[in-house]
Amino acid sequence: MILGIFILNQNFFFANNINPLDSVYSKVDSSRKKPLILGIERMDLYFDSLVGKRVAVVSNQTSIIGSTHLVDTLITLGIKIQKVFSPEHGFRGNADNGEKVNNEHDEKTGIDVISLYGHNRKPTADQLVDVDIVIFDIQDVGVRFYTYISTLHYVMEACAENNIPLIVLDRPNPNAHYIDGPVRDDSHKSFIGMHPVPIVYGMTIGEYADMINNECWLGDSLACNLFVVPCKNYTHATKYSLPIPPSPNLRTEFAVSVYPSLCLFEGTTVSVGRGTDTPFEIFGHPQFPTSDFQFTPTSGFGSKRPVNENKICNGFDLKCLGLIDVNKLNIDWIIQARSLLGDSIVFIDQPGFFDRLAGTSLLRQQILNYIPEEEIRKSWEADLMHFKAIRRKYLIYE
Numbered sequence: 001m002i003l004g005i006f007i008l009n010q011n012f013f014f015a016n017n018i019n020p021l022d023s024v025y026s027k028v029d030s031s032r033k034k035p036l037i038l039g040i041e042r043m044d045l046y047f048d049s050l051v052g053k054r055v056a057v058v059s060n061q062t063s064i065i066g067s068t069h070l071v072d073t074l075i076t077l078g079i080k081i082q083k084v085f086s087p088e089h090g091f092r093g094n095a096d097n098g099e100k101v102n103n104e105h106d107e108k109t110g111i112d113v114i115s116l117y118g119h120n121r122k123p124t125a126d127q128l129v130d131v132d133i134v135i136f137d138i139q140d141v142g143v144r145f146y147t148y149i150s151t152l153h154y155v156m157e158a159c160a161e162n163n164i165p166l167i168v169l170d171r172p173n174p175n176a177h178y179i180d181g182p183v184r185d186d187s188h189k190s191f192i193g194m195h196p197v198p199i200v201y202g203m204t205i206g207e208y209a210d211m212i213n214n215e216c217w218l219g220d221s222l223a224c225n226l227f228v229v230p231c232k233n234y235t236h237a238t239k240y241s242l243p244i245p246p247s248p249n250l251r252t253e254f255a256v257s258v259y260p261s262l263c264l265f266e267g268t269t270v271s272v273g274r275g276t277d278t279p280f281e282i283f284g285h286p287q288f289p290t291s292d293f294q295f296t297p298t299s300g301f302g303s304k305r306p307v308n309e310n311k312i313c314n315g316f317d318l319k320c321l322g323l324i325d326v327n328k329l330n331i332d333w334i335i336q337a338r339s340l341l342g343d344s345i346v347f348i349d350q351p352g353f354f355d356r357l358a359g360t361s362l363l364r365q366q367i368l369n370y371i372p373e374e375e376i377r378k379s380w381e382a383d384l385m386h387f388k389a390i391r392r393k394y395l396i397y398e
Contacts, residue, residue, distance in 0.1 A: 036238065039169035039206065039229035040065050040137050046167050046229050050074065053132040054082040056123075058116075058155050061093035062139035062171075062244045070137050070169075071111070081111055082131050087138060087151040088117040089247045096304045097249065097274070117147075121191065122154035128162045135167045139246045140205040142175035143260045144184060145192040145357050148246075152205065153194050153212055160222040168228045170206030170396070172240035174256050178202060179391070180329040181260070183383035184359030188352075193359045198380070198387055199329055200260045204396070206230060211394040228396070235398040248302025249279035258318055261330035264363075267354025269346040270337050271297050271313050275306030283333065284308075284315020288340050293317050331363075331373060338367050 040063070055074065057063070063070040071081055084091060090101040091113050101115040114127060128134075136155060138148050152168075159166040181199030195217055203211070206228035211217075213224050241253045250256050259280050262272045273282040275297030284295060291314045297306040316333075318324060338345050347354045347364055355361045366376050 034233040036172070036234055036240070037232035038171055039231055040070060040171070042229050042232065046135070046169070046227070047077070047079075049133065049165075049167065049227075050079045050135070054080055054130055056083050056085060056128070056131040056134045057081060058085045058087070058134060058136040058138065058151070060086055060089065060091055060138055062242070062246055063137040064244065070135075075109065081109070083112045083114055083127070085114050085116050085123060085127075085134075085155070088147045090115065090117070093245065094248055094302065096302055097247075099304070116151050116154065121151070123158040125158075125162055128158060128164060131164060133165050133167065134159055135169065136209075137169040137171070138205070139171050139242060139244070140173060140208075141246055141250065141256055141259060142173035142200060142202065142204075143263070144181075144195070144197055144199050144201060144359065145263060146247075146259075147191060149205065149208055150191050150194045152209055153217070156209065156212060156224040156226065157218050157222060160218055160224040163225070165225040165227065166209075168206050168209045168226065170204050170228055170230050172231060172234055172238060173202070173204045173236075174240050174242060174253070175200055175260060176202050176204060176236040176238075178327045179384065179388060180380075182358055182360045182363055182380050183387055188356055188359050188361070190356045192356055196387070198384060199359065201387070201391065202236060203391060203394070204231070207391075207394050207396050210396075211391070214394065215390065230396050236395075237398075249274055251279065252281065254319060255280040257326045258324065258330070261333060262318075264331070264334050264354070264357055265337070266307075267348050267357045268334075268337070269307060269348065270334075270341075271295075271306065271308045271315070273297070274303040275300060275309060278317075279303065281319055282315055282317050283337070284313035285337070285341065286311045286313055287344060288314040288337075290314055291316075293320070331376060335367060335373055338370070 057071055059070055065073050071084060075081055089095045095101050101117045103115050104113040136152060140148050156166060179198055179200055179202040183198050184193040184196050209226060209228060213226050245251050250259055262280050262283060265272045265283055270283055270285045273279040276295050282295060286308060293316060294312055294314055296312050297309050299305060299309060354364050
């Protein structure tokens with residue numbers, strides 16, 4: 001059954017030294033000393049809407065109430081779960097980055113688990129024909145190229161087209177305390193950059209859903225019948241550590257905090273530690289100068305064929321570099337890599353993968369031309385101010 005799937009997945013993380021409790025689940029807002037209550041926990045606000053309905057759930061391994069998956073909770077309470085849709089990395093959260101995920105059928109419950117990172121990324125009309133209402137609950141990390149917000153967009157679009165209401169159960173954003181990076185321009189729209197927002201946008205997934213809807217980003221004058229169940233006792237400054245890794249290579253609180261900055265390396269031949277025990281906590285390259293810190297990426301869980309596989313990389317362990325500013329996008333690391341590699345730095349062309357991550361071709365050109373960090377940041381200022389004015393309209397929390 002679905003619960004068994006979740007427990008198996010949780011044990012897999014522990015077996016691979018990916019202990020979710022390495023990041024302590026903070027249930028208290030230190031500024032208010034009141035318990036943080038997640039959208040999923042506020043059943044009094046959404047349960048009645050599900051009674052007697054054929055329900056589809058968009059979820060993955062993060063969709064839990066305490067230690068129980070949302071799907072199991074709803075089944076136990078007599079709600080008819082028609083099917084489950086899952087995003088990139090699959091329902092169990094153990095598929096590799098960019099790996100296509102197949103549909104599944106759970107024999108015990110009779111529930112179909114339909115991948116939105118396989119044959120289709122948007123629920124089809126046929127897949128929704130027997131659905132009365134959709135409920136969305138996935139832990140996001142607040143970064144434009146993290147694809148759960150793209151899945152949210154396509155679910156909203158499908159619900160709007162098929163006149164199906166959507167409930168979004170809101171969750172804290174561990175990177176909600178700042179806004180930074182270039183705003184995606186129209187020429188670089190893609191699944192890792194569907195909206196004109198900066199790399200770090202400082203909103204919860206519920207706030208973001210409202211922005212998608214009311215900024216008319218669904219297109220064709222579409223609007224989703226959307227209801228967001230907000231968190232309680234939460235602000236954007238509330239410290240929140242994730243109880244379950246949101247994807248295979250974001251295993252610790254530290255990795256989640258530096259992911260927005262390090263992920264830009266994914267558009268280059270510099271390794272961010274995929275294929276090691278500390279992905280998104282380190283970076284390196286075989287051609288970096290020989291250093292005391294070295295690592296060798298190998299194929300394994302969540303990292304099939306990692307960059308620089310089986311090659312010794314000289315590099316940097318960010319946890320050992322002292323205090324890191326987690327209130328900004330740290331582009332100084334990729335500027336440093338450019339300086340160390342010189343003209344041998346390689347931007348991966350898939351095509352233009354780095355530019356799609358950045359949301360613009362300008363950042364790559366600035367890095368190649370050794371433009372100082374301060375000047376690069378100034379080039380974002382006008383677009384960031386414009387985005388912040390848009391963002392302000394949709395904030396649920398302080």
